[in-house]
Amino acid sequence: MGGEAGMMSSEVLDLDKVFSRASSLGVSELEVVVDYSKTLDMATVRDRIEKAKYSSSVRIGYRVVVDGRKAFHGATITSTSDALRVLEDAVKVARISPRDPYWRSLPRGIGGGVEVDVYDERTARLDADIVVDVISSTIDLVKDYDPRTSPVVVSMSLGVGERVIANNYGEEASRRETSVFFTVGVRASDNGREGVYYEYRLYRRLGDVDYEGLSRRACSRALDSLNAKRLETMKTTIVFEPLIWASIMTAVLVPPITADNVQENRSPLKNRIGEQVFSEEVDIVDDPHMPWKPGSRSIDDEGLATKRKKVFEKGVLKTFLYDHYTASREGKSSTGNAYRRSPWSSPRPWPTNLLLEPGSSSLEELVRDVGSGILVASTVGEWLSNPVSGLVNATISHGYVIKSGELVQPVKGLTLSDNFYEALSKRLIGVSREYECLFNVCSPGVAIRDVVVAGK
Numbered sequence: 001m002g003g004e005a006g007m008m009s010s011e012v013l014d015l016d017k018v019f020s021r022a023s024s025l026g027v028s029e030l031e032v033v034v035d036y037s038k039t040l041d042m043a044t045v046r047d048r049i050e051k052a053k054y055s056s057s058v059r060i061g062y063r064v065v066v067d068g069r070k071a072f073h074g075a076t077i078t079s080t081s082d083a084l085r086v087l088e089d090a091v092k093v094a095r096i097s098p099r100d101p102y103w104r105s106l107p108r109g110i111g112g113g114v115e116v117d118v119y120d121e122r123t124a125r126l127d128a129d130i131v132v133d134v135i136s137s138t139i140d141l142v143k144d145y146d147p148r149t150s151p152v153v154v155s156m157s158l159g160v161g162e163r164v165i166a167n168n169y170g171e172e173a174s175r176r177e178t179s180v181f182f183t184v185g186v187r188a189s190d191n192g193r194e195g196v197y198y199e200y201r202l203y204r205r206l207g208d209v210d211y212e213g214l215s216r217r218a219c220s221r222a223l224d225s226l227n228a229k230r231l232e233t234m235k236t237t238i239v240f241e242p243l244i245w246a247s248i249m250t251a252v253l254v255p256p257i258t259a260d261n262v263q264e265n266r267s268p269l270k271n272r273i274g275e276q277v278f279s280e281e282v283d284i285v286d287d288p289h290m291p292w293k294p295g296s297r298s299i300d301d302e303g304l305a306t307k308r309k310k311v312f313e314k315g316v317l318k319t320f321l322y323d324h325y326t327a328s329r330e331g332k333s334s335t336g337n338a339y340r341r342s343p344w345s346s347p348r349p350w351p352t353n354l355l356l357e358p359g360s361s362s363l364e365e366l367v368r369d370v371g372s373g374i375l376v377a378s379t380v381g382e383w384l385s386n387p388v389s390g391l392v393n394a395t396i397s398h399g400y401v402i403k404s405g406e407l408v409q410p411v412k413g414l415t416l417s418d419n420f421y422e423a424l425s426k427r428l429i430g431v432s433r434e435y436e437c438l439f440n441v442c443s444p445g446v447a448i449r450d451v452v453v454a455g456k
Contacts, residue, residue, distance in 0.1 A: 012058055014080045019168050021084050022064070025091045027168070029065035029106045033074075033301070033343040034058065034164040040126040043155035047139045049132065051155075061343025062087055063106070066094040070103060074344025107324035107334065110165060110303030111173035117291040120205035123178040124160040130206060131156050134182075138211050142186055145219040148226075152185035152196060158206070163343075165303035173303035179294075180206055184215050188222035195225030197378070197398060202439055204292040221377065225398055228410040231455040237373030237429065238416065238451040239366060239402065244376050245446040246438035248385065248392055249356065252420045253284075254441065255387040257311055258337075258349040259326035268388055268421075269317060278315035278424040281431075285310050286321060288336070288352035295353040295440030299336075302347055306336035311354070315425070321349040351440050358444040359431040366432050368405035370447050375400045375407060376416070390420040396453070415454040423448045 013034060022030045036058050043051040060083050061074030073090035077083050135154050142151045159179040166172040183200040199214040240248070256267040269277065288306035290296050300306055302324050310318045322330075323338035326349055339350035359366075367375060374396070382394035396414040400407040432445035 012079065013060070013077070013083055015166055017080055018083055018087060021087060022091075022168060025066075025088065027064050027066055027091060030168040031063040031106050031302075032166045033061040033340065035161060035343050036164075037159060037161035038126060040128060040131060040158045041155070042128070042131050042135055042157075044135060044139065044151060044153055047143065047151050049135060052128070054126070059343050060086060061340070061345070062090040063346075064090045064094045065103075065106070066091055068099050068103070069094050069097045070100060071097050072344050072346050074342065102325070102329045104328040106167050106169070107302045107304055108169060108171070110167070110171045111299065111305075113298035113305035114289050116289050116296045116298045118175075118177040118204050118296050120178045120207070123158055123180060123204070123206045126158050126160065131158065134209065134211050138184055138215050141212060141215045142184070142219055145216065146188070146223060148188050148190045149219045149222060150187050150189070152187050153183060154185075155183045157181040163301070165299070165301070171303070173299050175297055175299055177297070178204055180204070180209055182209050182211060182214070184211065184218050186215070186218040186222040188219075188226055190226050193226045195222045195228070197222040197225060202294045202437075204294070204296075208292065221398060224400075224410040225412065228398070228412040230413045231401070231411055231453070233454045233456070235450050235452050237370045237402075237447060237449045238453070239363075239370060239373060239375045239445060239447045241363070241375065241377050242432070242434065242436040242443050242445050243438050244379055244382075245356070246436065246441045246443040247379070248382050248394070248420065249354065249443055250438065250441045251383050251385045252387050252390055252392055254351060254354065257320055257351075259320045259322045259330075260348050262320050263326060263329060266388060268390060269320075272317050273319070275317055276315050277317050277421065278312060279426070279428050280314040281428060282312055282315045282424055283310070283357040284312040284354065285357065286335075286337070286351050286354050290353050290355075293353045293442070294437055295351065297352060300334075300338040300352075301340040302334070302338040304334050304336050304338065306352060309335055321351060323347045323349045353437065353440055353442055355435070355442040356431065356444060356446070358433045358435045360433055361430060363432040363434050363445040366430055366445055366447050367402055367407070370402060370429060371405055373402045373447075374411065374414075374453065375402055385420075390422075392416070392418045392420050413455070416451055417454070418448065418451045423451070
């Protein structure tokens with residue numbers, strides 16, 4: 001192991017000592033996950049920067065196996081001594097844990113993978129002056145946009161990190177990445193009426209942050225919301241903006257395609273590999289190698305190489321997503337989709353960049369072609385939709401009536417309800433060529449006919 005983990009100095013963590021101590025404690029298998037991270041956070045209250053925080057940490061997590069019993073345990077550390085104490089606690093937990101009948105072994109052959117662009121040197125410098133400039137410029141833009149607009153919040157978080165994964169078989173893998181999270185919220189006020197609109201995005205590099213475009217759109221839509229109305233209950237065509245459909249996919253489609261939910265009978269897609277689930281126009285891939293996208297990575301959270309895979313091809317279900325454990329239950333190989341919430345979390349299968357393949361028309365052309373309906377720009381509550389039944393429920397907090405292919409009237413306070421599988425198999429009109437990523441789920445704009453919308 002060389003006694004040194006990636007970006008960390010050997011003074012912080014000596015992996016050789018960790019594995020040596022594990023052997024003396026009777027550990028048969030040990031997986032170590034170490035996260036090194038630095039972050040810079042700034043945020044405003046109204047139009048002043050009130051929060052500025054720099055932080056760094058080293059966190060360690062263990063998956064230990066003792067006499068066929070396994071446990072997960074970890075903590076934030078500052079030294080190898082801390083890491084050894086955490087290891088001893090993990091071993092104690094393992095010794096009293098029940099045996100898992102599905103457990104086979106730790107993954108082997110970690111490392112390698114395709115080089116992916118997810119680390120940006122400029123972003124990694126965590127330059128506070130750049131963040132101040134972006135936030136100040138955003139505040140000025142919002143205040144100057146219209147006398148009725150003012151900032152509610154402007155925030156930016158820069159992060160740089162490395163994840164190191166090693167096991168007692170002498171294998172080690174690591175990946176580095178940077179991130180930028182930007183948020184702008186705008187309030188519009190006019191004669192006692194108020195409207196608020198937020199825009200937020202996760203990026204990999206500073207150069208991609210479109211703070212001007214996001215600020216202008218937040219201002220425009222906050223002003224539009226001053227005149228938003230409710231409509232009568234109806235069945236109509238809905239055009240979902242990319243981030244809205246990505247959010248719906250996250251809530252309704254992601255859980256059913258993960259192997260753990262399939263194996264525990266929590267997926268409506270169980271036993272449907274090779275079946276036609278959606279219309280032939282629907283292709284959905286899991287692509288970890290898209291440059292600079294939030295879910296891109298060369299290795300997964302078990303250190304195994306990631307790969308691009310078709311989840312649905314022409315509407316046919318082709319594969320579920322597996323980590324090593326769920327794959328072992330079926331005598332298969334991992335698809336490279338292991339995900340951990342923290343270094344000490346049990347890994348589970350999860351998408352990298354789950355992408356509904358875009359179409360050929362622009363979103364503007366899609367709106368024009370549907371003629372009449374509603375464009376949905378923001379929603380609340382879609383995360384409570386049912387992934388087992390596929391039932392989608394959401395409240396439209398900001399949208400527009402489409403008339404003769406034009407956006408004519410802002411609307412709000414409407415509830416939409418639909419079945420995700422029926423919508424994509426029988427009532428899909430089209431998808432746009434532009435797409436956006438909501439964290440690790442990416443989607444173009446989507447038009448669905450005959451959606452029930454409840455209003456007055």
